[in-house]
Amino acid sequence: MPFSSDGNRNFPISKFESMLKTNDVYFFDADDFEDIIHHYLDLGKVALAKKAIKIGLEQHTSSTNLKLLLIEVLIFENRFDTAERMLDELAALETSNEEVYIQRANIYSKKDNHAMAIELLKEALVYAEDHADIYSLIGMEHLFLDNYSEAKDCFIKCLEEDPQDYSALYNIIYCFDFLEDHDGAITYLNTYLELNPYSEIGWHQMGKQFFHKKMLKEALAAFDFAIISDDTFVGAYLEKGKVLEKLGRYNEAIENYELTLGLDDPTSFAYLRIGKCHEKLGNDNIAKQYYYKTVHEDPLLDKGWIAITDFYLKQYNYQKAKYYINKALNIDSENIAYWKRCAEINKELHLYEEADISYQKTIELGNYELSTWTSWCDILIKIGEFDSAVHIMLQALEFYPNEALLEYRIAGLYYTLSDGIKGRFHLKNALADNYGKHSILKELFPSVFGRQTVKNIITDFKKASI
Structure with a gap:
């Protein structure tokens, strides 16, 4: 306690x-x-x-409780043998002490034998007067085993024992969410709220379920009930604001977000959402100020830096966008979203060597989207790094086999490198994958597209496919 x-x-x-x-x-x-x-x-x-x-x-x-506390510390330190010896001694003296079973279960749990832990906790239920905590422990063991349905049932029993145990309620909804049973969650919450009509947590969770199902009016009503139950509940105002945003009621959303700033310490999330709403309303200067507040409040929140960078990108103010994305990268140099935007900005500023480095970093960090590969290739083409571009496209082809956007680029590159055999091979692959996209060759490699041999391959393919 x-x-x-x-x-x-x-x-x-x-x-x-x-x-x-x-x-x-x-x-x-x-x-x-x-x-x-x-x-x-x-x-x-x-x-x-x-x-x-x-x-x-x-x-x-002779204090049993002090011995049990020592056992708890021993288990925490993974000194299981000593803990078990002490539990054996206590069990011989107090066969009906539920804490003995609970601590034994704790040992088995730490040894990843969750099934045995569950059996011991069930034995503890026999001797315990208060079952809520034990049901919660059994539920957690089921979660370790990915038994979400069984875990949910245990947490429901826990909440039946103690209707104010909101951690159990959160765990119940977590299980419903994992099982993707949002209708079941709503049904359960309706039953719970009939017995606990002023549970702000219950209404809050109900609202989130409706929001997930895109039942926005119902979600809005649920969050209103949460606020009626507790008019200082910051989470309900934030969620209500999100719903109002979805409904396009931006001024009302702003009001709800602003209320949270007075109820508790300001959050970067609230600042960010207020900024987004003002941007939607066309209040660009106000939006910009809230984005500044967002990154000042929480410099680690990547959504804040992305918001302010995107704000300047939309205004074609690439120098400002570059300034802020560089600040973001100084804080977190492993963020893929930052590097993608950095590459895009450098490309717009015609800083192709820097864009090349940015795309390389994006791929190295694990972003394998098709657009990232093709954009990187196009930068390499601009700076005349044709061999590197071929290497990159062949790598991309491993992730996206039979992808015309890649094959046309590879074909154009091989023709540019005077390797007509490979160029013809990949051009035919590209035409077979998607004949309609052969304009890519004209856009990226106009001199290759103008070759009579290339035009003949394209024409012959069309004739053969008729």
Whole structure:
């Protein structure tokens, strides 16, 4: 359980820390030691938690709960043999202690034996008075096994035990989403909301399901109910704003996004969406200011840098676009979307060598879209790197076999390199793949297209196909 911050409960902690500093020995109740240990574990201060456990067991040698906390730490440190020996000792004394089964299950889970963990947790259910946490643990084990339907059923039982356990509700909807059962999720949420009509989380999740199904009016109503249930629920305003954007009601969307700025710390997402709405309304100067706020609030949000770069691209202000995409690349040099835009900008600025490097980086990072390959090839053609262009197109052909856009380029390149045999081979492949696109040859290689031998191949192919 999370450690309370009130003064009475903080006193044992300050007293314990004073003891550590002075080397004095103070006596604490076993319950106090449990609170101290939980406090340090919640903060991730395992070393201090272990000190508290050691001293606690020295003062309360028979405390089962302190022993279980030690076992929990041992499991965390993967010291399974020692933990299991202690569990064997506890099991001999307390056969009906559900925590013994839970910790055994924890060991099996960490060993990736999730099926055995589930069986042990089911045994724990027999002895436990509060089943909610155990159902949640069983659900998580099923998730490890990709048993989403079984996991969903466990989380539903967990929520039935504790209707305010919103983590269980989120997990239920996660399972429905993974199973792509949005209708099932809506049916379940309707049942849940009949019993909990003022659950802002329930309405929020309902709205997201309707949004996924493009039932925008229903989604809007659900988010309104979420806001009625809690008028400070930032997530509901953000989702409502997204729906209003889809409906083209940009001014109303802006109002909802702006409300979130006053309810909590401003988010880069809200700034970005406000900027997008203003851009749709033609308020370019205001949009630009919000894009600046977006990247200032969160320099790691790639959508912010992309938005401001695209803003300047639409205005054909390539110098400004280049300035901002370079700033983005200085922050994240492994972002494919940045490099694609960098290549496009360099191409528009006729900086073909830089565009070549940008396209190369885009491919190296794993972007194998057809347009990336062809655009890179066209840049190499512009700078006369015909051998490199052939190499690139042959690579692309491995990803896109029988693709005319590639074959026509390869044919033109081989003819340019005076390799008529290979040029003719790839030209015939291209014509067979898509005769109608032979204009590509004329656009990229006009001198090749003008050759009589090439015209004859194209004409003969057309005659043969009639």
